[in-house]
């Protein structure tokens with residue numbers, strides 16, 4: 001293999017490139033990324049957006065360095081940044097770039113991640129409406145988090161709750177709109193979502209459950225968010241945290257199976273619409289049809305890179321999924337698949353002491369666990385999950 | 394010899410290192426991270442994975458970049 005192209009120069013792309021070198025790939029390595037930045041880390045975007053005190057420029061600079069992912073000095077890669085991949089010829093083995101260039105490859109890593117989902121019905125977005133996925137979006141949101149403003153955060157997932165909590169810390173008047181009865185109910189079940197609701201409540205965040213945002217009023221600049229029951233929530237800013245859509249537009253017509261992301265086998269080989277692996281193509285991270293979590297992207301990137309170098313001799317992906325979420329000064333950590341459980345057992349629920357331990361079961365079998373402030377318990381559950389014949393999906 | 398350090402100012406107890414190399418990293422009864430600073434060299438692969446999986450890049454392996 002002479003030349004490997006990595007499309008998407010972020011967490012998964014960088015880690016795949018590092019593993020390719022660690023596994024002895026000595027050929028040309030080209031990373032193509034449409035953002036103008038070297039790889040940076042997304043989970044700290046919100047946290048570093050909250051730094052107080054210093055000037056905006058100083059904050060922006062500190063944020064940039066705090067979130068940069070370290071690139072080994074000996075990676076020996078060519079970086080095509082600010083460059084978008086716009087097409088793939090999977091049989092002719094070339095990637096087409098926005099500037100018209102064609103990049104031939106022997107191996108391709110698809111790591112173009114995902115973008116914030118914006119429902120077409122809500123577009124065009126008035127000024128004052130934000131999403132959070134990139135460094136630029138984080139900077140814009142940071143500038144909008146002005147104390148005293150009324151913020152409506154829309155979304156029942158982790159990002160929505162984290163943004164609501166952060167906006168509260170910044171001194172905004174925050175309403176969180178979630179489609180289910182409570183935030184995170186679908187993701188972590190009854191007990192943990194109840195716990196988070198308690199944290200939201202004590203932080204003074206209003207949660208409107210069982211509702212969806214239907215209109216963004218105000219024309220050029222947002223004045224209110226209209227809900228599906230006709231309620232109007234007056235707002236200076238709104239943040240849409242409605243999930244992420246895999247960046248697969250550039251793969252249309254390539255023959256790759258694209259349902260809810262790039263479809264792969266357990267070695268991250270990319271599958272064609274007829275279910276067979278395409279030659280020399282692997283994928284990793286949020287662009288795949290798997291769980292959009294940091295550790296998942298890192299694990300997949302390593303497996304995908306090994307598959308390119310070693311083929312069938314590479315170990316398939318076997319890890320137990322894990323993710324975390326920082327909000328209200330605590331970290332909720334989960335392993336396995338709490339979202340597929342049909343039963344949950346609460347071992348500890350101590351809101352005042354900030355301790356939580358819940359296990360998740362399906363057909364009587366352990367499928368996941370979530371904790372707050374109980375790391376050793378989480379590690380024990382993780383070990384049980386790894387030892388059991390736990391399947392990822 | 395294999396030698397590791399964890400920057401405890403960075404560590405946020407994510408436990409990814411414990412998941413990746415349970416014989417090297419663990420949480421004590423008070424939920425603080427404890428680890429063996431000079432594990433057996435057979436553990437190199439696991440320790441490498443632990444360093445790669447740490448979301449705050451707190452795990453350093455002597456002479457090996459993360």
Ligand SMILES: Cc1cc2nc3c(=O)[nH]c(=O)nc-3n(C[C@H](O)[C@H](O)[C@H](O)COP(=O)(O)OP(=O)(O)OC[C@H]3O[C@@H](n4cnc5c(N)ncnc54)[C@H](O)[C@@H]3O)c2cc1C
Pocket residue numbers: 007008009010011012013032033034035041042043044045046083084085086111112113114115132133134159247250284285286287292293294295297322323324325326
């Ligand atoms: C604010 C925020 C907080 C988060 N917090 C957590 C957390 O607490 N815990 C957790 O587990 N996960 C968290 N995540 C998720 C985690 O960051 C992602 O799982 C991770 O970034 C996935 O990495 P990736 O490389 O697959 O995709 P991405 O990080 O999305 O990177 C893909 C890159 O490819 C580029 N690209 C897209 N299309 C093209 C194209 N056609 N050509 C070239 N380049 C292209 C994109 O611009 C981007 O730079 C968070 C995400 C966000 C946004």
Ligand code: SF4
Pocket residue numbers: 399403404405406407408409410411426446447448449450451452
């Ligand atoms: S993975 Fe990193 S943050 Fe987590 S416990 Fe280990 S050293 Fe600490």
